Amino acid sequence: METIGFEPHDHANCIVDCIATVDTQCKAQGLQFTPVRKRVLEILLQEHRALGAYEILDRLREEGLGSQPPVAYRALDFLVKNKFAHKIERLNAFIACTHPGEDHAPVFMICRLCNAVAEAHTNPTQGQLGQAAREAGFQIERTVVEAEGLCPNCQEASAA
Amino acid sequence: METIGFEPHDHANCIVDCIATVDTQCKAQGLQFTPVRKRVLEILLQEHRALGAYEILDRLREEGLGSQPPVAYRALDFLVKNKFAHKIERLNAFIACTHPGEDHAPVFMICRLCNAVAEAHTNPTQGQLGQAAREAGFQIERTVVEAEGLCPNCQEASAA
DNA sequence: TTGTTAAACGTCATATCATAACATATCAAG
């Protein structure tokens, strides 16, 4: 289980790499990685926090890439559907995926102070949720797993 | 780990019992279980599915108990804050708790066909989410765990 | 009982999040 989000890292590189990976995957799968879609993913990648659709729309508008809500929502739908981004249900907001395109069941940790969001992965059929589902005879198709609390940096800051 | 929601049960009784339990707990904790709050909980208990705030508001309006959104939202806030009800983030909707007042970390299974919602409990600090949090140094305060899929009844129905 | 204060309620207005519908434009394949 690896987690990306709270530690410092080579951010410029992470953006470039991620865009390149998605580009490759779109070509391989016959998906159109259009300018709006690419720009939305770049905007998401620039922050390791969740952005609301209208925050994204504001930036697109400044750049002349679209000014109406459906423009942002359609790009986000594309990214989410293809697992290049995720929706954080608790925040009604979106975040770039740290493992673009891989079929996975993400788990999020949301810092309530700095709004950073870290993504980790689990196997949904294992663990307590999987056990509860088996006991209930429930067939899981998708999972939403989000924890709110304090990231390591903000724990230190608030202890001081 | 016990789960309530997909099996048939004595529903009238479950409503009465739950209201009585909440009533007792409110008295013990000095909370005001007002008519609007009680009625909202009853409305939620009548269904084992999640109801939107405006669905609840519609019913309150029919009964003359309030007609503006804040009436419903304030009652729901009270119920959620005191763990007498939960918000299902994935649906932006609310459901009565099956273990009113107990301090617990609920887990939900949402049937995408019949919209039934079952609640189970886990220990958030254990399991894969707890492990991911420990590895990341993240301090969990609240969790949102929701699975979407098919309940036992709808699996049978769709297999037929 | 009454005065005081905190909590709850009624209401209006508005903020925030999201999509339906339809016309136009672009792209990939035959």
Next chain:
DNA sequence: CTTGATATGTTATGATATGACGTTTAACAA
């Protein structure tokens, strides 16, 4: 270079949620 599918631009509206403020009610001490 046409055709069909996909993507975009735009208008309008639907759905979810909260801020603000005045009034009412409840809890409680004097």
